[in-house]
Amino acid sequence: MGIRYVIPYTLYLTxxxxxxxxxxxxxxxSAYSTSILITVISLQTMHQKLRVRFAPxxxxxxxxxxxxxxxxxxxxxxxNGGDFVVRIEDTDQTRFVKGAEEYIFKTLSWCGLEPDxxxxxxxxxxxxxxSERKSIYREYAEQLVxxxxxxxxxxxxxxxxxxxDMYKTPENPSPQYDHRIRxxxxxxxxxxxxxxxxxxxxxxxxxxxxxxxxxxxxxLHDMIRGDVNFNTGTIxxxxxxxxxxxxTYHLAxxxxxxxxxxxxxxxxxxxxxxxPVHILLxxxxxxxxxxxxxxxxxLILKPDGNGKLSKRDGDRLGFPVFAMDWTDPKTxxxxxxxxxxxxxxxxxxxxxxxxxxxxxxxxxxxxxxELIEKFSIERVHKAGAKFDYEKAKWFxxxxxxxxxxxxxxxxxxxxxxxxxxxxxxxxxLSKVMQSVKDRCTLLPDFYDQGKFFFESPGQWDLDAVKxxxxxxxxxxxxxxxxxxxxxxEWSAPSIEGSFKELAAAKNIKAxxxxxxxxxxxxxxxxxxPVFEIAAILGLDETVQRISLLxxxx
RNA sequence: GCCGCGUUGGUCAAGGGGUUAAGACGCAUCCCUUUCACGGAUGAAUCACGGGUUCGAUUCCCGUACGCGGUACCA
Numbered sequence: 001m002g003i004r005y006v007i008p009y010t011l012y013l014t015x016x017x018x019x020x021x022x023x024x025x026x027x028x029x030s031a032y033s034t035s036i037l038i039t040v041i042s043l044q045t046m047h048q049k050l051r052v053r054f055a056p057x058x059x060x061x062x063x064x065x066x067x068x069x070x071x072x073x074x075x076x077x078x079x080n081g082g083d084f085v086v087r088i089e090d091t092d093q094t095r096f097v098k099g100a101e102e103y104i105f106k107t108l109s110w111c112g113l114e115p116d117x118x119x120x121x122x123x124x125x126x127x128x129x130x131s132e133r134k135s136i137y138r139e140y141a142e143q144l145v146x147x148x149x150x151x152x153x154x155x156x157x158x159x160x161x162x163x164x165d166m167y168k169t170p171e172n173p174s175p176q177y178d179h180r181i182r183x184x185x186x187x188x189x190x191x192x193x194x195x196x197x198x199x200x201x202x203x204x205x206x207x208x209x210x211x212x213x214x215x216x217x218x219x220l221h222d223m224i225r226g227d228v229n230f231n232t233g234t235i236x237x238x239x240x241x242x243x244x245x246x247x248t249y250h251l252a253x254x255x256x257x258x259x260x261x262x263x264x265x266x267x268x269x270x271x272x273x274x275x276p277v278h279i280l281l282x283x284x285x286x287x288x289x290x291x292x293x294x295x296x297x298x299l300i301l302k303p304d305g306n307g308k309l310s311k312r313d314g315d316r317l318g319f320p321v322f323a324m325d326w327t328d329p330k331t332x333x334x335x336x337x338x339x340x341x342x343x344x345x346x347x348x349x350x351x352x353x354x355x356x357x358x359x360x361x362x363x364x365x366x367x368x369x370e371l372i373e374k375f376s377i378e379r380v381h382k383a384g385a386k387f388d389y390e391k392a393k394w395f396x397x398x399x400x401x402x403x404x405x406x407x408x409x410x411x412x413x414x415x416x417x418x419x420x421x422x423x424x425x426x427x428x429l430s431k432v433m434q435s436v437k438d439r440c441t442l443l444p445d446f447y448d449q450g451k452f453f454f455e456s457p458g459q460w461d462l463d464a465v466k467x468x469x470x471x472x473x474x475x476x477x478x479x480x481x482x483x484x485x486x487x488x489e490w491s492a493p494s495i496e497g498s499f500k501e502l503a504a505a506k507n508i509k510a511x512x513x514x515x516x517x518x519x520x521x522x523x524x525x526x527x528x529p530v531f532e533i534a535a536i537l538g539l540d541e542t543v544q545r546i547s548l549l550x551x552x553x
Numbered sequence: 554g555c556c557g558c559g560u561u562g563g564u565c566a567a568g569g570g571g572u573u574a575a576g577a578c579g580c581a582u583c584c585c586u587u588u589c590a591c592g593g594a595u596g597a598a599u600c601a602c603g604g605g606u607u608c609g610a611u612u613c614c615c616g617u618a619c620g621c622g623g624u625a626c627c628a
Contacts, residue, residue: 298558358566388563515588528588
């Protein structure tokens with residue numbers, strides 16, 4: 001009994017974890033044989049380290065979905081004491097974008113998701129750029145040809161176009177290069193051996209395509225989706241090696257995942273349809289038993305309508321989609337990022353983690369360490385999630401409130417500087433930030449909320465004061481200014497005490513005087529408690545602002 | 554068209570044969586505060602539809618619809 005339940009579990013997890021005790025908890029006391037089985041598996045595979053990889057292609061900025069994929073890889077690796085490797089999949093040289101790779105690594109740093117191995121971090125499986133590994137792929141492709149699992153194909157791209165036009169029907173709008181038509185094409189399957197060899201010797205451009213079985217069921221055991229079945233007959237003979245000698249993604253992932261000893265492979269759901277190609281490649285080349293455990297992550301969808309979130313949506317709806325600002329080197333066009341918008345990386349990854357994952361407890365605010373501790377791939381959702389910018393901002397607000405201000409004080413200082421206010425008094429900045437942080441959702445809000453502490457308000461909301469203004473009140477403030485100068489201790493409570501005392505003596509409601517004071521100090525109806533503001537402003541500035549408004553009203 | 558995945562409030566979602574179907578964001582109202590926030594309270598879902606299975610389905614099975622992804626010498 002126990003065995004039936006525990007075996008699938010061990011297949012998933014035990015080989016890669018060093019905590020066998022976790023699993024013995026699931027055993028019934030009578031399941032002694034099962035316990036032995038687990039021990040055996042653990043011992044056999046304990047030396048295998050869990051390894052995951054993120055494999056971006058350097059074609060532009062990293063968007064939400066990409067960072068989320070990184071995050072889940074990273075969390076899973078760190079939780080299980082594994083390695084997180086970043087491999088650059090730059091096999092399409094026509095799409096190479098200068099600066100994109102550097103941008104990717106900067107983004108990971110900002111997010112605090114530092115790789116253990118990568119082209120810039122180094123590692124035992126270097127090189128980590130596929131363009132630099134070009135020479136190793138061909139032999140695997142050739143090996144497949146020899147085993148009759150792949151073949152040479154000599155069509156030029158234009159000829160493929162012609163083929164598609166030729167076979168196109170209303171029922172089949174996009175004909176594939178597959179088992180049904182491959183014998184009608186120019187390839188080593190349809191031609192004689194001599195013909196093929198001659199073409200090869202003449203260096204006629206060619207690709208190598210996988211020979212998909214006519215009808216075979218391939219099953220993927222996805223960690224998120226469970227078993228997914230495919231019929232190989234519905235899939236085309238994908239190109240494995242391109243005419244320029246570079247592998248396509250299909251060949252490259254499989255070869256590199258094997259060579260780099262990747263144990264778990266997570267990627268976006270858009271890859272699901274090509275899974276059978278990858279499984280077959282594993283079976284033919286390295287054995288399906290050695291294949292990593294797969295998990296296909298749900299997509300991040302655009303907030304309105306449906307479909308995958310794209311950077312266009314951000315431009316259209318007014319929110320960032322990339323992690324950091326990205327300037328396209330060709331067009332010079334800049335796409336805004338979460339960092340520059342004023343997001344804290346803690347909030348950014350927290351928000352991303354909650355898109356598709358939760359721990360079931362209802363908790364939503366997680367630090368990176370907590371995420372590492374609690375993350376599990378089995379609790380990742382199957383369905384895509386629409387991105388909600390309002391919720392994203394809420395996360396940032398929560399993090400601003402929760403974090404020590406020193407954590408982001410430099411950023412805030414820079415924001416002030418960029419807008420023309422140089423702050424030298426760090427102590428004052430700390431006080432200001434402390435008192436306005438509850439009102440700040442994005443980092444630049446500190447400027448809007450705290451500007452008046454550093455320069456006199458340029459204009460005053462006189463309309464808020466005038467209707468109830470009179471000579472008694474004016475006299476009150478004149479006297480109040482004098483009283484302030486005699487205060488032995490300059491603090492919010494003592495200022496407030498003095499204020500209320502005088503109001504009582506003059507028989508004016510203190511409440512009616514507070515709004516005018518606020519307008520004097522702030523200029524408008526906003527900000528922290530007035531006496532706190534006065535305390536931070538200091539005696540001279542407070543008195544000065546009072547008299548300035550007294551003249552204007 | 555074909556293949557695959559998905560479908561719980563506007564959004565993120567928990568739950569998973571018997572529940573008043575959690576919680577969060579946003580929204581609305583109220584309380585607190587003679588500012589703006591924070592905080593607190595309250596309100597809003599026939600669990601896509603149709604068939605089964607069952608004493609009982611939001612939960613299991615099968616269809617349908619809808620959405621998405623793929624269908625490239627792109628990843």
